[in-house]
Amino acid sequence: MATLGFIARRAGHGLRQFLGAVILISFTIALTLGVFGGFLMLQLNVEKLLRGLGDQMQVTAYLAPGLDADELQALLARLQGFPGIAHVRFTSQEQAWRDFQASLGAQSALLEGLPRDVLPASVEISVRPNFRDSVAMEHLAVLLRQQKELTQIDYPQQWVERLSLVGLALQWAKWFVAGVLFLTTFFLVRNMVKLAVMARREEIEVMQLVGASEALIQAPLAIEGLVQGLLGAGGGLAALWGFYRVLRDDVAGLSELVPRLGGIEFLDGPRIALILTIGVVLGASASLFAVRGMVRSWHASAR
């Protein structure tokens, strides 16, 4: 307990004594995590947009002529049991005619003279979000084509492939950006901590001479790194919140630009927790690596 108190006081003392370095390190971490948070926010909103598009993506299966009511019910029940299908909706020939007519609007007069059963009855099938990739959709299409009651299967294959690609690209880009950012920041912070530790060389040497263990020397510096990481993460999130507010309130026409978005979203709880955790880990690990290397090299050079 006495040791914990000593460590906490040393850490507090170090933070106060080297306030300039603390601000610089926290600012660097804030910058990195602000950019990373911005990327997470972009991903969150793009995914939301894609989900909106995906909800409108349906498979249309055209029915063979002459199906009676029992056969139709049996087919619908069977389709509902297929993996990945959220729900199915039957469209009769009459309903198809009316929908088509409505879609033509003022030019619906063109249809006059045509028989009302010229369009086939169909089933519109909504697919669950996790089955909207190209492989799952193709698999479902094959399954549907095997049903003798269905004559033709249509689905927006290009859209499915594009949505899959965008999702995949975002995932990879996120980790690539994160990797580059974190690695750069780690080395940057580690070098800044090294400078701060150099300024405390005398103190560390005295600690070694009066019998401080390696852990006791490193612990306050690791805690300082942790606090700097937390401050940096908090600062980055605060800056991102400000940026989000400007986008939400002041950038006119953003909602019109992407109507399906229905307003942009800020980071959710788990993503905020992720950024805070990364800040803490980044700050503490960079400090610890810097201190371990330096203290050991001093110890070795003293011999």
Next chain:
Amino acid sequence: MIQFQHVAKRYAPNLCALDDINLEIHKGELVLLSGASGAGKSTLLKLVYREEEPSAGKVFVEGRNLQSFNGRAVAKLRRRVGLVFQEFKLLANLSALENIAFAAEIAGTARKAAQARAEQLLGELGLASRRHAKPDGLSGGEQQRVAVARALVNRPALILADEPTGNLDATAAAETLRLFKDLRQQDSTIVIASHDARFFEEIASRMVHLEKGRIVADTAGSGAVEWRL
């Protein structure tokens, strides 16, 4: 208490700081290591608190070979050894009281107890009124007394002092001498390295003289300190 067995220390093939040192220091002795600058006095002390490792031979403290010590054991050893340096090695941003309590807290003493012990030592060393002064506000003699108090704060079994009067004027040096005299009366084992043997000879129970890394004279067993440089 301390034993050197055929100890050598080389910093480079042609730079031999110590050569075939055989020395045994017993509990309660006040040993003065004398010799010119570069004779190997400081290196010999550094071997005792494992700041240095021998190139050959073995160093034992309380029967334990220091070469077998890992980092944790070295830290533990240093908590039981009081170190006094020529350049004091006080932390500039801490007060006299905090500098002393710092060493006690590192040894695991609770803050209040560490401060109480530091207060007590400052009182004993006549520095009670200077307890809140930072090192740069203290005279050389006062700084050395604070350094001695820090060395004593954990009630060490062994005190090692490397040129403790090297940076002091005559008055401050006399103060330091009196301090070590008092410590000797408390039955502590003390090893002082100093180029000025005459200054400490009145309080030393034994004098060991080094030249070019070798022991050339040792008054051990001679009863009184009769040996002169």
